[in-house]
Amino acid sequence: TDIVRAVAGDRAEVVGLMGSGVDPHLYKPTRSDVERLLSADVIFYNGLLLEGKMTDSLVRAATAGKKVFAVTELLDERYLLEPEGFHGLYDPHVWMDPAAWAKAVDVVRDKLIEYDPGGEAGYRERAAAYADQLAELDRYAVEVLASVPEPKRVLVTAHDAFNYFGQRFGFEVVGIQGLSTESEAGVRDIERLVDLLVEREIQAVFVESTVSERNINALIAGARARGHSVVIGGELYSDAMGDDETYEGTYLGMIDRNVTAIARALGGEAPERGRLGRLAE
DSSP: OHHHHHHHGGGSOOOOSSOTTOOTTTOOOOHHHHHHHHHOSEEEEOOTTTTGGGHHHHHHHHHTTOEEEEGGGGSOGGGOOOOTTOTTOOOSOGGGSHHHHHHHHHHHHHHHHHHOGGGHHHHHHHHHHHHHHHHHHHHHHHHHHTTSOGGGOEEEESSSOOHHHHHHHTOEEEESSOSSTTSOOOHHHHHHHHHHHHHHTOOEEEEETTSOSHHHHHHHHHHHHTTOOOEEEEEEOSSSOOOTTSGGGSHHHHHHHHHHHHHHHTTOOOOTTOTTSOSOO
């Protein structure tokens, strides 16, 4: 939604079905969502099975003749990660790498031009301006995350949404749950991660805005029972952005918040209010 708004500008009315704090893995479309899909001119969604429970509604819209595009599935495969054991299925959380996500901007631009060639000049101009902002954000992320001491570059989160982040910025990423929040963590998963926290002397773990804190709290308690103190380093935005009408409610603010929180909690240096001084206190 954020990309389409940036590229379309006032050329289109852009409606996002999922708001802040909504888990796309579990989201079920309402009757009004289906009506909106069937009345739309163009439909964009992430793809790669992120919106699993919306599949039927998206297929229905495509069957009705709507232009329906799974943005990440139109990216070159070299920008996608195939987790071990998934055999041809890709991790859908591409947005965690700003450099890869910039390629999604190109996809949206091209499909909007294809549908509305009369707006081509504006689409290209706005897409280029947005891509420049993503490049600046990526440079900031590289700089502040490089300040985290190398042995401390271990990111422990509620679910496995940060693999693209880890690949881009050189972090080992560990999620309690799998790629989808539909999977459940077991006692052995918690015990294994407690061992990791203690052995590697990891000082902070992170909760996510769309996932229950229950498993993270179990990790902290387990480490404490072993004599190792771990704190919550902050709340990260994983599968949803922040509240509407806030800086964190944009993709730029979402990634700024994550990068800044991770760097500061794991021993690196980053401005308290982020890249532009706009993060909420």
